[in-house]
C-alpha cells in the first residue's frame with residue numbers, strides 16, 4: 001500500500017472513530033466499554049467494526065424499528081435508505097436487502113431457489129392492499145396502513161417451495177430473518193443486530 005493508501009486508510013479509521021464516539025452513548029455497555037478511552041481501544045473498535053462479518057448495530061425503538069429508520073415514518077422511507085434485492089425491482093431497508101441478497105446467494109449454492117413477491121410497501125400501497133385484502137383485525141390479510149413491517153422495508157414476502165421453506169426455517173435466522181406471522185409462511189421479517 002502506497003503512502004496515499006495509508007493516508008486514506010488513516011482518514012477512514014479516524015472517521016470510524018468519530019462515528020463510534022457518536023454511537024457510544026447508544027451502544028450496549030460491552031461495546032461502549034471497548035470503544036471508550038485510549039486511541040488504541042478506539043482503533044481496535046474501528047477495525048473490529050469494519051470486519052467483513054459486519055458488526056454494525058442498531059438502536060431500536062419500542063416497536064423494534066431502528067430509530068433512524070423510524071424517523072422517516074412508515075411507508076415514507078427515502079430511496080437513499082433502500083437497497084435493491086438482486087436484480088429485481090424489489091427494495092428493502094438497505095441492511096435488510098444486503099442480508100437477503102447474501103441469503104439468496106447462499107441458498108442457491110445449496111441448490112435452493114428463493115423467489116420474492118413483495119418487499120418495501122409505500123404508504124399508498126398499504127392503503128390499497130388493505131382495501132383489496134381486508135385488515136387482519138377483520139380476518140383479512142393486511143396490516144393497518146402505517147403499521148406494516150413492509151412499510152419499514154423490514155419484511156419481505158418470499159416465493160418458497162417446500163424445500164426452500166425447510167431451508168429458510170433452518171438457516172434464515174443466521175441472516176436476521178424470522179417467520180413471524182403464523183398464517184403466512186411466505187412473510188419473513190428482518191431483525192437487525194442490536
Ligand SMILES: [Zn+2]
Pocket residue numbers: 118150155156157186187188
Ligand atoms: Zn408480508
